[in-house]
Amino acid sequence: MEHKNVNEWYVAKFKSFEDKLNGQSKSFLHEIRKNALNSLAELSFPTNRNEEWKCTNVAPILKHNFIPAMISTVPKFQQDEIKPFLFKDFDYHLMVFVNGLFAEELSEIGNLPKGVVVDGLNRIIKNNPDSISKYINNLSKIDNAFNALNTAYSYDGLVVIVPDGTILEKPIQVLYLNSSKDDLVLSLPRNLIIAGKNSQVSVITNYRGYGDKTYFSNIITEIYIGENAIVNFYKIQNENDGSYHIEKVQAIQKKNSVFNHYNINFGGAIVRNDINTLHDDQNIETHYYGLYLAHGKQHVDNHTFIDHAKPNCMSNELYKGILDDNSRGVFNGKIIVRRDAQKTNAYQQNKTILLSKTATIDTKPQLEIFADDVKCSHGATVGHLDDTSEFYIRSRGVPQELAKSMLIRAFANDVIDTVKIEPLKEQINHMIFEHLHRVEIENEQ
């Protein structure tokens, strides 16, 4: 019954959301919203009885009545206040969203090559809706109530359009800052990246919390990767400890394209990432890299999916988890190799280190292979920090805690090492160090 009430709550709030749209209710997006609202009324939020959500209990999220950011008060930030959250020491185009709403005054998009669009969804809907109408909500289909909720309230988010043959040299850094004084706010970014033929683009999404009020980020990111295009997509998630974070990424790749997805998670009480890629033609390359650190009672669930629908494609996946205290990790790596997808190469690895006796991991490779001429492999390991290595490092004068943290960073290294932007790599390493350090401090208290 509780779930039913949650749906009703969000359906009921829709009227006040609609009132805020100022004439935009005639846009094509509004039709999508209304259909999604119908789905939201009908779909249940997933429970443990749902195979895809077997290990992740979302009841704590549904307990709260969150207020969609559009009908809540959006906090104001000054430029200096957001600086500490940004990745620095390299050039980038900066987009800032506060509670999922585009903060133009904080963004510094700078000069873009001809035809490139880097903007907020709401502005695109006002100024040039045709540029995205083919893509939005077409790449991703609603498959649960969280998706429906995002879509029904879809209003703002990152839109990147890179025309054919264009290379965006500087990465786009996108700061999603979530914060609230009063309401339990629901942040609903709706992101869309369209990379045309022979184009290249790198996007760094950076999710952060400010203050300690509970909030909920429920995100959908759609990525279209045209023929021969290269997209590097980084997600670094460091939400507040008490917050909830759910993102669905749906990518579609065309012929000869390359998609590199980096998924690095530090924060959040309950985190769920669905990373889905469909191979829509031949000679496609997909790389998934994931790293998550969890402590306390954090719950981090990564569900990845690569749909090998066409022949001669390759995918490679490496996910690593570092779990302490009573935290729980979930990894589900689904690979489907369809009947036509001969000469597929698909590799998957999931490695976990448990730093306490009470941390747990559920890891499940899910390979469904219907073609006969393929190379597929998967492996999962779960272990503890190696005592012998720790002793060896200590015997050279390094204190125990530092020796442990060195070993943990070493474990994370083959994921972090794949990050192509050197200063970003260093700063992620630093975040790992800080995160581990914080874990130690909390243990001592």
Next chain:
Amino acid sequence: MLSIKNLHANVDGKEILKGINLEIKTGEVHAIMGPNGSGKSTLANVLTGNKNYEVTNGNVLFEEKDLFDMDPETRAREGMFLAFQYPIEIPGISNATFLKTALNEIRKYNKLPELTPTEFLDRIKDKAKVLGLDDTLISRAVNVGFSGGEKKRNEIFQMLILEPKFVLLDETDSGLDIDALRIVSNGVNIYRNPNNAFLVVTHYQRLLNYIQPDFVHVLYKGKIIKSGGKELALELEEKGYDWIKTEEFETENAWPESE
């Protein structure tokens, strides 16, 4: 520098060291020899603080301080260094990071300033040359993909970088061909000076041809049963351990322990 008194130690509940007494003074090189299972490695591990080895009796003073009051890192920062029999591979940590962290921790403890990157690099290059090590080694992960000989050389390399006062060489010669043995010994001999001391643990005499000890002790069944000068090592090489064992038997009969 190091004073071991009546040291008893257990591994997995079994007593391996049964009362070791040993005095090592600054500037001296001591060798401990003994057959397999005599307790040589246990002694080395106990001295560096491996927690799998349990000290049940006796005490060890390192420069007048109680060694067993110190955790492994403090022992290292006080100037103790163990060249491991089986050096550990650590994927993901480069030799540079490893050594820089260790060196700076030791320097911090001794109230010395951290080395600048240039000073550190110079020291690395300098010492690598002594051991005929390739400069690129420094960016490789610690011992990963190293041959047995390279690992042993890397131990001596670490010793030269960290500049300890007291060095324990645990079977450093095992698995080394004659060229590698020469290089490793040369590293030790270069470092050897009147202000430091060495304890060389070895099964075979051949290492002692290159690193000449001042004293040789024979360890058997957890006790030092004979001590002498470097000629004792030659005698052992020639006659094996059997003649000592017989002698030991007589020793035990002469001074029965009250247990």
